[in-house]
Amino acid sequence: MTVRDLWYKTDRKTGVKTQSKRHGVGSRWQVNYTDLEGTRTSTTFDTREEADLFDAGVKVKKNDGTLISADKREVLVEELWEPWLATKSHVAEKTRKDYISYWNVHVKPVWGKKRVSEIQEHQVIAWVAGLTSMKGVPVGGEPRPLSGSAKKKIADMFGSMLTRAVKMKIIPSSPLDGSSKPRVGKSERRYLNIEEVDSLLFAAKKPAVKLMLEVLLKTGLRVGEAKGLKVKDLDSERRRLYIRRDVDDLGKIDETKTRQHRDVPLSQMMVLLLEAEAEGRDPESFLLPDEYGKVWTTARWRVIWENLLADAGLESTLKTHELRHTAVSMAIAGGADVYVVQRMCGHASATTTLNSYGHLWDHGLDEAAEAIERHLESERKRVESLQARRAQREKDSEVRHLRIVQ
The missing domain is CATH 1.10.150 (DNA polymerase; domain 1)
Incomplete structure (x- = not known):
């Protein structure tokens, strides 16, 4: 690595400097160096101070192993x-x-x-x-x-x-390393009450639509997972649905969101409904097709959903995904613990479940408040008993002392 003056050339024998052909044209100082990949390159500067500073920086970066070649500095996003x-x-x-x-x-x-x-x-x-x-x-x-x-x-x-x-060794480090991520506010989830659930089911006049609603409300499946169910995914004996695939907006089969497979429990009533739907059908056919026997597309379901909301008297902003939240809320209200809900929802960890639905375990908060009251009452009784025994011992001691004196 050297700093070279492009405006003057030096005679190797005499050491005398004379003006070069580039004198007065362009940048004067050039730093020649070899990058970490062995490529010979150079960079020019207007002043000697800038060239020396860059030269020193190149030496430091080569020692640190962070020097990037000139061609890689030109790489576009x-x-x-x-x-x-x-x-x-x-x-x-x-x-x-x-x-x-x-x-x-x-x-x-x-x-x-x-x-x-x-x-x-x-x-x-x-x-x-x-x-x-x-x-x-x-x-x-x-x-x-x-x-x-x-x-x-x-x-x-x-x-x-x-x-x-x-x-790819295009840059030595990411400019975003250590940067704070955008804040994600808590989403306002909507949980349907029993009257709203019944209104929605009553509004579903077509059997295919009603069965889809029943499954979403009673299993907590994602919509794409429910669309992707096949007849072979129903295990009546174990009362389980096997979640193995998803269906995208156009009705094409895809992996599940987390790329993980899981089993979802079914009530006895749901098993009977799904058995009737699956009876005599090809195991590879879709278990919950639309009213024409085809896989649901997002466009087709959106029309059905909007009409359902209008007929049920529910707000038009309600999303189908809220049925998943409603199913989780009902499972928790029925006593399901966090690990059961995690498996039911297909969350990667219990932490995800708690972050999403932890507030629904309110009965735990109530129990904690009552536990504090019980603890305080117990401690008061314990202290009172201790004080009573201490007072009794002191009284007994005084009586023995009086007898000795007498």
Whole structure:
């Protein structure tokens, strides 16, 4: 590594300096160095101080193993996309489609043509905070801010891409390492009461629709999981449904959200209903098809759902997913513990279950309050008994002392 003066050349024999052909043209000082991959390269500067500072920095970075070659400093964010997406072949197809949507709608337009080496933490934080969407906004309307959960997903994806850049030795470290994640507020879940449940079931006049509602309300399945059930997934003897697949918006089979399989319990009544539905049918056929015998698509179910809400007199903003929350709330009210609910919902851990539904175990809070009262009462009685025994001993001691004196 050397700092070279491009405006002057030195005669090797005499040591005399003379002006070069580049004198007065362009930057004067050049730093020549070899990067960690053995590539010879150089960078020019206007002043000797800048060149010396860069030269010293190159020496430090080579010692630390963080020196990036000149060609890699030119890598654009869009060049990371395909290598990064290739590492996500294990995710569910729906998740993969979400990544592609995030990239095309939010990341690529802002960061695609940016050099990876020039990305700074504060720029990304400001960008994430200002993310908006036009989805569901009327024509001519103002874009709405994305939810905290959506911002977090996009930030996590972009952060993962930058981590991939580190592994590809494009940058020495991610500018987002140690950055705080967008806050995700607690979602306001809606739990249907018994009157609303009955109204919804009464509004379902078609048997296929009513059976789908029954399953969602009494098992806590995700909608895609219920759509993806096949006749062979019903185990009447064990009273179980085997959850092995999901169905996407277009009715195509996909992996489950967590890519994990599980068994979900059924009541005796649900077993009878599903047995009647499955009787005489091909084991590979869908257990809960639409009224035409085909797999449910999101577009078809959305029309049915909107009509159900209107006929049942429920608010139009209610989502089908709230049936899952309602099922969990009923299971907890019936005495199910956290581990049972975890298995029923297919959560990765009990922590996820508690974060989502911990507030529903209110009877535990009531018990804790009563336990405190019982403990206080018990302690008072114990102390009173102790004091009574102590007073009795003192009294007995005084009587013995009087007898001795007499």
